[in-house]
Amino acid sequence: MATSTQRPVVFVSYSWSSPAHEDFVESLASKLMxxxxxxxxxxxxxxxxxxxxxxxxxxxxDPEISKxxxxxxSHYKAKADARKGGVGTETEIISAEIYGQVKQEKFIPIVVEYDANRQAVLPTFMKSRIYIDLSNDDVYGDGFGQLLRAIYDRPKYKRPELGAAPEFLDDALATAIPVREFQAxxxxxxxxxxxxxxxxxxxVKQFQLELAKLLVPKETADYDDEIVAAIGRAKPLRDQFDQYVSMKAAFGQDTPKAWRRTLALLEHVLSLRTPPEGMNSYREEWFDIYRFLGWEFMLLTVGALLREHAWQTLNQVCSEVFVFDRHGDQRDRSFLEFEANxxxxxxxxxxxxxxxxxxxQADLIHDRIVAGGTxxxxIMQADAFLSLRSLVQQVEGRTREFWFPRTLLYLDRNGLPLYLKAGGAAIKSGLLTALGMADSKEFSVRFERAAAGQDNFANWRMDSQRIALRSATNVAQLST
Structure with a gap:
């Protein structure tokens, strides 16, 4: 590939067909220079x-000549096919090189003429080669750009990097995913x-069956290794869940009732945190795999809905009552049940x-991001939204019920794009709807009341890192 210190060198082979054609060739050469x-x-x-x-x-x-x-x-074609004159000599040399061991892309046909049948005029020995069209003003610009890319070896379409084999193919490391059901x-x-x-x-039924296989009851002093291993095995399920909620958000047209099966799946994850029937001896941390996945799945769901501005559906998700069994006791909980510590x-x-x-926790969820997914x-925008929602919907006097946005540890000074747009009427109105607020005034009153209960978030820290929820979510704009 040519660099700024090593310029590409090309040779132009052509026929002196007419003064106009010679001018064309010289003009092309000057533009390349x-x-x-x-x-x-x-x-x-x-x-x-x-x-x-x-x-x-x-x-x-000459090896210095890259192209x-x-x-x-038509004149070049005639002389080349008849092997006459200088063009004929060049043709013999070029064809020998083409059919030898020289790299095929060294010789580039430039078409400047079409015949009566609208076929590109090419000498016989180059008929099968991909050419660049500079035959008229309409195509010259695109063709010249294509030529420069070929000379500099900077193709417009690049092969993506080769990734690793999917983890679910290794039975020892991964959980299977319901591929056939998802494709249908x-x-x-x-x-x-x-x-x-x-x-x-x-x-959803098949997905639930695969989730159940992640539990690994094991009595060991280093059970956190088992949790991390199970989280790793769940990666294929996590990635497919990301595709699933992204697809639903994109095609759902903000229709809350269309999400009932997704909510049922999330509810099922809560039920998996309870020891299954017949397990009389267990440790609570065995079920941390499902606490982690429930947290991650909720963030992926909210992230997808925020991306598609599905405000009504978001409000419904955060208003949902999730019911699950815990030691024979039916419990009803809000989305806060998915917040994991x-x-x-x-x-x-x-x-x-x-x-x-x-x-x-935050490191793991950060490292599980895949190209093309959420x-x-x-994820940080979803985490911040759930925290806001928990605060403004807080029941007065119950100040400990809130969602802690731990992924904001990774937040830089640039802020979160969605909330930076809260100064615009459409985004602000949508966010207030999703937060269950009638208007900015109600939001301001509820948020400030919750903030006072949290000492204005003075203790919202992890180690020495402050969680700056107010600035991250642009509360000043939402309150205006």
Whole structure:
């Protein structure tokens, strides 16, 4: 690839068909020179007394020449096919190089003429090669850009980096994912088919079965290793869940009732935190895998809904009553039940391994982000939203019921894009709707009351890191 210190060198092979054609070739060569390409052209480089055939051969075979541009018109084609004149000589040299071991992309046909049948005029030995079209003013600009990319080896379409094999393929490391059910659901959803709801029911059922396999009851002093391993095995399920809620948010048109099966799936995760029937001896931390996943799944769900501005659905998700069984006792809880403070990781594991991390939980969820999925910024926006919602919907006198946004540990000075837009009427109105607030005044009153109960968040810290919820969510704009 050419660099700023090593300019590409090209040779132009063409026929002296007419003065107009010669002017075209010289103009093209001048434009290439102006764009940093050293051009070898007979008019510029072949001097009196030199052997023109030796010059042509050296230009085609010289390793310094990275590209040979073959300007193809009817005169060039005729001479090349008949092997006549200088063009014929160059053709013999070029064709020998093409059919030899020289890299195929060294020789680039430049089409400047079409025949009566609208076929590109190309010499026979180049008929099968991909060409660049500079035949008229309409295509010249795009063609010239394409030519520069070819010379500089900067293709417009680049192959993405090769990733690792999916973790779920390794039975020893990962949990299976319901691929067939998800693909059927995705197709039906994208095509708007009536079967989508039934297919979603089948998908959710299979997803729940795979979740249940993550529990690893094991009596060991280092059980935090098992939790981290189970979180790793759950990565394929996590990634598919991200695709699932992203798809629903994109195609759901902010219809809260369309999310009933997703809410049922989230509710099921809560139920998995309870020892299954027949397990009489257990440790609470065995179920931290489901506490972590419930927290992560809720953040992914809210992140997707915020991304699609599904304000009504967000309000419904945060208003949902989740019911699950705990030791034979039916419990009803809000979204706050998904907020996780895993001491097995942030305290025990941190201390045992001397990791000195502020929050292993936050680190794990940060490191599980995948390209093309929900971004970590969107995760932080969801975390901040759930915290805001918990504060403004707080029952007076119950100041300990709030969602702690631990992922804001990663927040930089740039803030969160969604809340920076809260100065605009549409985003502000949407956020207030999702927060269950009638207007900015109600939000301001409720938020400040909650803030006073938290000593204006003076103690919202992890280690020495302050959690700046007020500035992160642009409360000043939401309150205006």
């Amino acid at each position: 102006a764009n940093g390409v050293m051009v070898r052209l007979d008019k510029w480089d072949l001097k009196e007394g030199q052997d023109k055939f030796a010059f042509m051969e050296s230009m085609v075979t 040979v541009l073959v300007i193809c018109d 659901l995705r197709s039906a959803t994208e095509e708007g088919k009536a079967t989508a709801d039934g297919l979603e029911a089948a998908y 895993l001491r097995s990781l942030d305290e025990r594991r941190n201390r045992r391994l001397g990791l000195r991390r502020i929050s292993i 971004t970590f910024t969107e």
